[in-house]
Amino acid sequence: MSAKELRRIVRKFRGACPDSEALIRFAEDSIPEADKSRIAEHLLVCGVCANDVRLLRESQNPADMPAQIDRFRKREIEQRFRRFLRVSTDPPSHSAGRLRVAAVAMAAALVLFSYPAYLGLRLILADAAGAKIPSNKRIEENTGSPSGTEIASSDFVRFESAVRGADPQAGEIVIRSKADLLGLVFFVPIEDSPKAHYDCRITRGSAILSEFRDIKSFDGIGNFVLTVNSRRLPPSHDYRLVVTETGKSVRKWQFPFAVEK
Amino acid sequence: MRELALTGREYPSTAGELLLIREALDLLASLEEPYRVCYLLKVQRYSYEEITLMTGYSFEQVKVFIRTAHRNLVKRFERERT
Numbered sequence: 001m002s003a004k005e006l007r008r009i010v011r012k013f014r015g016a017c018p019d020s021e022a023l024i025r026f027a028e029d030s031i032p033e034a035d036k037s038r039i040a041e042h043l044l045v046c047g048v049c050a051n052d053v054r055l056l057r058e059s060q061n062p063a064d065m066p067a068q069i070d071r072f073r074k075r076e077i078e079q080r081f082r083r084f085l086r087v088s089t090d091p092p093s094h095s096a097g098r099l100r101v102a103a104v105a106m107a108a109a110l111v112l113f114s115y116p117a118y119l120g121l122r123l124i125l126a127d128a129a130g131a132k133i134p135s136n137k138r139i140e141e142n143t144g145s146p147s148g149t150e151i152a153s154s155d156f157v158r159f160e161s162a163v164r165g166a167d168p169q170a171g172e173i174v175i176r177s178k179a180d181l182l183g184l185v186f187f188v189p190i191e192d193s194p195k196a197h198y199d200c201r202i203t204r205g206s207a208i209l210s211e212f213r214d215i216k217s218f219d220g221i222g223n224f225v226l227t228v229n230s231r232r233l234p235p236s237h238d239y240r241l242v243v244t245e246t247g248k249s250v251r252k253w254q255f256p257f258a259v260e261k
Numbered sequence: 262m263r264e265l266a267l268t269g270r271e272y273p274s275t276a277g278e279l280l281l282i283r284e285a286l287d288l289l290a291s292l293e294e295p296y297r298v299c300y301l302l303k304v305q306r307y308s309y310e311e312i313t314l315m316t317g318y319s320f321e322q323v324k325v326f327i328r329t330a331h332r333n334l335v336k337r338f339e340r341e342r343t
Contacts, residue, residue: 006334007304009285044289047301051316054294207305234311261314 010045017049018042019213027056048209048232055231173257177230188243188253190222196247200226202233203240209233233259288337292330299323300330 018026018039025031026039043050190196202210209232215224224243233239237258245251289297295318302312312323 005281006285006288009282010289010301010304013282013285041286044286044297045301047298047303047305047307048315050294050298050301054298055317231315234307234314 014045015042017046017208017211019211020052023049023052024056027053052229052232173255174260175233175257176260178261184224184226184228184241186224186226186241186243186255188222188224188245191245191247191251194247196245198224199244199246200224201242201244202228203242204233204236204238230259235259235261288334291337292333295322296326296330296333299326300334303327 018035022031022035022039026036026043031039039049043053188198190198197214200212200215201208210228212226215226226241239257239259241255241257243253243255245253289301292300295316298316299312299318302315303309307315309320309323309327312318312327313320316323318326
């Protein structure tokens with residue numbers, strides 16, 4: 001086997017990345033055995049997920065943290081990341097108790113009502129059929145939120161139909177932020193009856209960087225909030241947020257965007 | 262030899278490929294975590310600067326991790342051939 005062949009195998013064998021919640025459970029060693037071996041194998045061939053698990057584990061063992069990670073307050077950042085991932089990917093469960101419900105409510109209120117970007121989306125809803133697409137370059141950053149969390153919100157353009165790609169008039173969405181977490185705010189008209197499921201993935205070229213399955217962080221109309229670790233998104237102009245609705249039929253929306261530091 | 266949980270994957274399709282993958286996973290598993298993480302990110306076509314941002318390691322560390330991982334893997338290939 002040559003180094004070239006190893007690279008080929010790594011690319012081919014990697015497959016889809018596990019969702020963030022699965023990685024968190026893996027890092028905490030609280031995942032079922034069957035999933036554990038599957039994720040362990042994936043981590044052997046996926047640097048992005050392996051790096052996430054490494055950071056999550058280091059956040060649990062601060063004594064093992066390299067000095068430069070300590071300098072970046074990695075532990076604090078990762079704790080926030082974990083908390084927000086739970087909020088953005090999971091519905092509140094009864095076992096999690098009131099704190100979790102409060103966290104969901106706080107995050108939703110923070111992101112949905114604090115940003116002018118969200119107000120832009122509300123304007124569309126007034127005339128959903130032929131509404132003009134608002135500025136898609138509006139990036140809001142809030143580093144002094146009441147919760148102390150550094151989070152930037154990016155407002156994506158809505159797409160009118162499942163077949164339509166990026167609006168040629170809309171230009172490119174560019175995210176410029178140094179925040180630890182990015183709150184990606186976007187709108188897709190949801191199918192409420194029968195109830196549909198929504199999966200999101202962030203891709204760069206042909207690579208899948210993050211997957212969020214059956215996300216619950218949206219309102220009754222279709223305003224979604226997705227919170228992602230900004231470290232997963234190094235500067236590039238080749239990103240795409242892909243939303244898949246599985247209900248009566250399967251519909252897809254794609255939101256191309258760029259990240260600049 | 263490592264046991265693979267290959268449920269639900271299309272790949273590999275032949276016994277030969279399965280053997281090759283097992284060998285590859287064993288080689289990667291033999292690398293220490295920082296070396297493996299940085300090497301894999303490089304294989305996934307991230308730049309040194311991007312890997313520095315993602316991992317929190319310094320630029321120099323990232324370079325050392327990737328080059329050492331590559332060197333070790335090449336050495337192991339040669340050892341296995343002989």
